[in-house]
Amino acid sequence: MKIYADNAATTCMSRRAIEAMLPYMEKVYGNPSSLYAIGQEAKEALETARARVAACLGCTPREILFTSGGSEADNQAIRSVALWGAKKGKKHIISTKFEHHAVLHTLKKLEQEGFEVTLLDVAPKGLVTPEQVAAAIREDTCLVTVMYANNEIGTVQPIPEIGALCREKGVIFHTDAVQAAGHLPINVVEQNIDLLSLSAHKFHGPKGVGALYFRRGVSLTNIIEGGAQERGKRAGTENVPGIMGLAEALEEACEGMEANAGRLIPLRERLIDGLSAIPYSELNGDREKRLPGNVNFCFEGIEGESLLLLLDDLGISASSGSACTSGSLDPSHVLLAIGRPHEVAHGSLRLTLGEDATEEQVDYLIASVTQVVERLRGMSPFWRDLTTGKRPHVFSK
Amino acid sequence: MALYSEKVMDHFRNPRNVGVIENASGVGEVGNPVCGDIMKIYLQIEDDVITDVKFETFGCGSAIASSSMATELIKGKPVSDALKLTNKAVTEALDGLPAHKLHCSVLAEEAIRTALKDYYDKNGIPYDPAQFPDEDSCAHCEKAE
Numbered sequence: 001m002k003i004y005a006d007n008a009a010t011t012c013m014s015r016r017a018i019e020a021m022l023p024y025m026e027k028v029y030g031n032p033s034s035l036y037a038i039g040q041e042a043k044e045a046l047e048t049a050r051a052r053v054a055a056c057l058g059c060t061p062r063e064i065l066f067t068s069g070g071s072e073a074d075n076q077a078i079r080s081v082a083l084w085g086a087k088k089g090k091k092h093i094i095s096t097k098f099e100h101h102a103v104l105h106t107l108k109k110l111e112q113e114g115f116e117v118t119l120l121d122v123a124p125k126g127l128v129t130p131e132q133v134a135a136a137i138r139e140d141t142c143l144v145t146v147m148y149a150n151n152e153i154g155t156v157q158p159i160p161e162i163g164a165l166c167r168e169k170g171v172i173f174h175t176d177a178v179q180a181a182g183h184l185p186i187n188v189v190e191q192n193i194d195l196l197s198l199s200a201h202k203f204h205g206p207k208g209v210g211a212l213y214f215r216r217g218v219s220l221t222n223i224i225e226g227g228a229q230e231r232g233k234r235a236g237t238e239n240v241p242g243i244m245g246l247a248e249a250l251e252e253a254c255e256g257m258e259a260n261a262g263r264l265i266p267l268r269e270r271l272i273d274g275l276s277a278i279p280y281s282e283l284n285g286d287r288e289k290r291l292p293g294n295v296n297f298c299f300e301g302i303e304g305e306s307l308l309l310l311l312d313d314l315g316i317s318a319s320s321g322s323a324c325t326s327g328s329l330d331p332s333h334v335l336l337a338i339g340r341p342h343e344v345a346h347g348s349l350r351l352t353l354g355e356d357a358t359e360e361q362v363d364y365l366i367a368s369v370t371q372v373v374e375r376l377r378g379m380s381p382f383w384r385d386l387t388t389g390k391r392p393h394v395f396s397k
Numbered sequence: 398m399a400l401y402s403e404k405v406m407d408h409f410r411n412p413r414n415v416g417v418i419e420n421a422s423g424v425g426e427v428g429n430p431v432c433g434d435i436m437k438i439y440l441q442i443e444d445d446v447i448t449d450v451k452f453e454t455f456g457c458g459s460a461i462a463s464s465s466m467a468t469e470l471i472k473g474k475p476v477s478d479a480l481k482l483t484n485k486a487v488t489e490a491l492d493g494l495p496a497h498k499l500h501c502s503v504l505a506e507e508a509i510r511t512a513l514k515d516y517y518d519k520n521g522i523p524y525d526p527a528q529f530p531d532e533d534s535c536a537h538c539e540k541a542e
């Protein structure tokens with residue numbers, strides 16, 4: 001059996017999105033900045049796409065900027081507010097310890113440029129609270145940026161509440177909604193969001209295209225200088241086919257959102273129950289407040305990369321937060337942020353189900369993971385030490 | 398291109414000499430759970446020859462493959478040969494490792510040396526301590542870089 005269970009990394013493109021892109025590669029390939037017919041036709045399509053994306057988010061088309069993806073949107077959102085803040089003498093930014101690196105690394109750079117950054121702790125369940133944000137806000141705070149849903153453990157943050165608080169305190173609020181868009185209901189007005197980043201390939205759209213919602217009145221700074229595209233806020237010939245794919249995929253995802261969640265949540269629960277039966281394993285992140293398809297576990301006594309390789313042999317594509325898969329000596333900063341010790345974080349597994357997942361697939365995932373964990377534990381001196389009491393267990397069962 | 402060579406994947410999928418030797422002549426364990434890899438080598442030594450070797454490894458694919466290959470390279474060999482085993486020899490026998498995985502082969506070399514040191518200690522055989530790694534060090538992480 002082949003199961004792609006890494007939908008948080010990227011998704012398979014939907015047929016509708018592909019079909020929506022093709023005409024803009026084959027026929028309407030004009031540059032939207034050109035005045036002749038196929039240029040203007042492309043321009044019109046671009047503006048229609050903008051309106052469709054705006055409708056999905058509950059904002060106006062003027063408030064949508066197309067980018068090369070979620071990372072660029074995050075960079076531009078944060079840098080824009082930082083620059084605005086600096087002009088007003090507000091150089092303090094609040095975020096969390098488990099943001100995506102597109103946010104964390106941008107903040108790191110800003111720190112080097114003289115900004116002060118407060119990274120909020122994340123509770124063991126993988127959630128931050130509006131109270132934490134309230135306590136961190138200062139006179140000179142210009143920006144609060146908190147992700148909508150975490151990319152590793154899938155936990156969904158109290159975005160409307162944090163947004164309301166920021167609104168009340170006069171602080172700009174950005175949310176990286178790369179994992180949430182197309183999967184969770186978003187309405188930027190009702191949820192008090194000033195800036196929001198999304199990426200098409202996380203909801204069955206194409207790679208290399210994303211969008212930034214910026215509330216009217218929030219001034220944007222360019223990350224990419226050049227021509228006057230995107231009303232002068234993002235230079236470069238627009239990725240028209242990509243944008244058409246993004247709009248189509250987002251619309252499709254929003255149309256099917258309720259039905260998809262209704263199907264996925266029971267499958268997610270089945271998977272969590274199945275994996276919980278493995279001794280000395282634990283779910284990462286709150287069980288209820290999480291993305292419909294996200295399951296993330298830590299298993300004691302094993303290492304994530306070898307787990308992934310053996311699962312790959314069984315036809316399963318998954319991911320892990322172990323150091324060996326993160327490309328550094330430390331395991332996932334997300335798992336460390338929620339208090340998992342290094343030795344447990346190395347043994348993590350993320351399975352993110354696609355909308356087409358079936359009960360049969362979930363059962364195969366459970367059987368495969370159980371078998372592979374057992375096999376790796378069988379050759380692990382660390383597991384031996386845990387079972388003989390030479391080292392203490394981290395989990396209670 | 399795949400992350401690992403066919404040799405690495407073969408030794409990872411079908412590791413040779415996995416297990417434990419009860420009352421082994423020498424046992425060596427290196428690494429720690431915080432770093433994410435631990436290797437434990439068990440040696441059976443008779444008349445200065447390694448007659449049997451087993452390993453247990455907690456770690457990534459290349460850690461498991463490196464242990465497996467290292468045990469193959471010293472099995473049936475005189476102790477003096479095993480002492481000369483280098484991480485480079487392990488890496489070469491595996492048809493190479495990605496740069497950021499070289500520390501796994503260092504770990505294998507150190508595990509074997511630590512087991513040999515244990516054998517010397519148990520049998521009161523004199524040796525030069527300088528040729529053995531410090532126990533509980535994380536040196537393998539930096540050494541490969």
